[in-house]
Amino acid sequence: MVFCTRCGNSTRLINLSAEEKLPVWYILDEFGSRVQHSHDPSFRMVPFFYIPTQMSFTLLWPIKSLEQGDEVTRDYVENVHDELLRKIRLLPWEPADLTDISANQTEPEEAFFTSSRRNETLPDHERLEPIPTIGGGNKLKVFANYIYVKDYLKDSRFEIVENQEEADILWLNNHFKDYKTFSEDSPRKFINQFPYESVITIKDFLAIVCRRDQLEGELGIGVVSMDTLPRWLPTTYNLTTELPQFVSYFQQRESK
Numbered sequence: 001m002v003f004c005t006r007c008g009n010s011t012r013l014i015n016l017s018a019e020e021k022l023p024v025w026y027i028l029d030e031f032g033s034r035v036q037h038s039h040d041p042s043f044r045m046v047p048f049f050y051i052p053t054q055m056s057f058t059l060l061w062p063i064k065s066l067e068q069g070d071e072v073t074r075d076y077v078e079n080v081h082d083e084l085l086r087k088i089r090l091l092p093w094e095p096a097d098l099t100d101i102s103a104n105q106t107e108p109e110e111a112f113f114t115s116s117r118r119n120e121t122l123p124d125h126e127r128l129e130p131i132p133t134i135g136g137g138n139k140l141k142v143f144a145n146y147i148y149v150k151d152y153l154k155d156s157r158f159e160i161v162e163n164q165e166e167a168d169i170l171w172l173n174n175h176f177k178d179y180k181t182f183s184e185d186s187p188r189k190f191i192n193q194f195p196y197e198s199v200i201t202i203k204d205f206l207a208i209v210c211r212r213d214q215l216e217g218e219l220g221i222g223v224v225s226m227d228t229l230p231r232w233l234p235t236t237y238n239l240t241t242e243l244p245q246f247v248s249y250f251q252q253r254e255s256k
Contacts, residue, residue, distance in 0.1 A: 024049075024056070032058055037093055038073035042066055045074045088247050103221055103249035105228075105242060108208065112241070120195050123183035131188065143167035145174075207236040226253045 026047065027033070035045060044063050049056045060072075077089040087096050139159040144150050149171045150160055161167050169190045176182075176193045199205045210233045221228055226249070228235045237246035 026056065028058060032060075035060075036071070036073050037076040037090070039075065041073045041075045041078075042070060043072050043074050044078070084244060088243055091247065097251065098244065098248050099251045099255070101244050101248040103245045103252060105211065105237070105245060107212075108241065113205070117198075118177050120177045121180035122195050123179040125183070127183050127187045129187045131190070140168045141166055142169045142171060144171035146171055203236075204238045204241075207233070207238070221249070226256060 028035075032045065035043070042062060042064055043060055045058055045060045047056055048059050076093065077086050080086050080089055087094070088098065139157055141159050141161045142149065142153060143161050143164045143166075144153075153160065158169075164170060167189065169192075171192045176191060179191075179195050182189070182191065199209050210230065213230045213233075228249075235249070237243075237249070239246060
């Protein structure tokens with residue numbers, strides 16, 4: 001069974017792989033768009049995706065007793081209970097000054113890097129064997145579940161195979177984690193990934209790693225210029241974990 005979960009004006013199918021989880025954004029029709037926000041709403045409104053027809057609907061139902069003529073309202077940020085986060089998410093409808101919040105960024109705790117992620121292992125370098133040689137009629141056999149590799153790898157030094165066991169090179173489009181077992185079971189094989197590559201392939205990790213290039217004593221944001229550091233890195237905020245800092249930065253910069 002696949003369900004939908006609400007995230008603003010978007011839905012995201014769950015029970016899918018990391019590669020398949022993409023939000024589906026939508027705009028309510030004329031009626032839905034006229035339903036106003038209230039901190040004490042009279043209705044709930046949630047998206048519903050009907051898989052057999054691949055169609056999405058919006059379900060609306062009352063959550064309190066109503067009289068004829070009562071207004072239909074909903075909570076635009078339901079399930080957000082933190083007072084500050086509610087204020088931030090309601091800014092398009094309820095303006096507020098948040099420039100008193102520090103826009104400076106700090107290094108996250110270790111839990112940020114490990115939460116919701118399976119730990120990776122490192123290869124055993126002592127088990128690795130010399131790489132196969134190319135030439136003399138020898139070809140490197142490539143297994144790929146990435147269609148473009150199959151379609152465009154035409155070099156005569158390579159051969160596409162359909163079995164991982166007989167391949168010299170694995171070109172996978174899913175996340176690979178167990179490099180230790182891979183190095184022990186397949187010491188002569190290559191794979192198109194490397195341990196902890198997420199620090200540069202996942203954008204929020206990349207920004208954190210780049211910020212470590214700041215020199216000691218150069219932390220923070222320029223009061224006048226509002227430049228973030230290091231200067232070569234575009235200003236980057238994680239809107240999941242740094243939303244208050246981002247809004248404060250935007251409002252401070254807007255006022256300059």
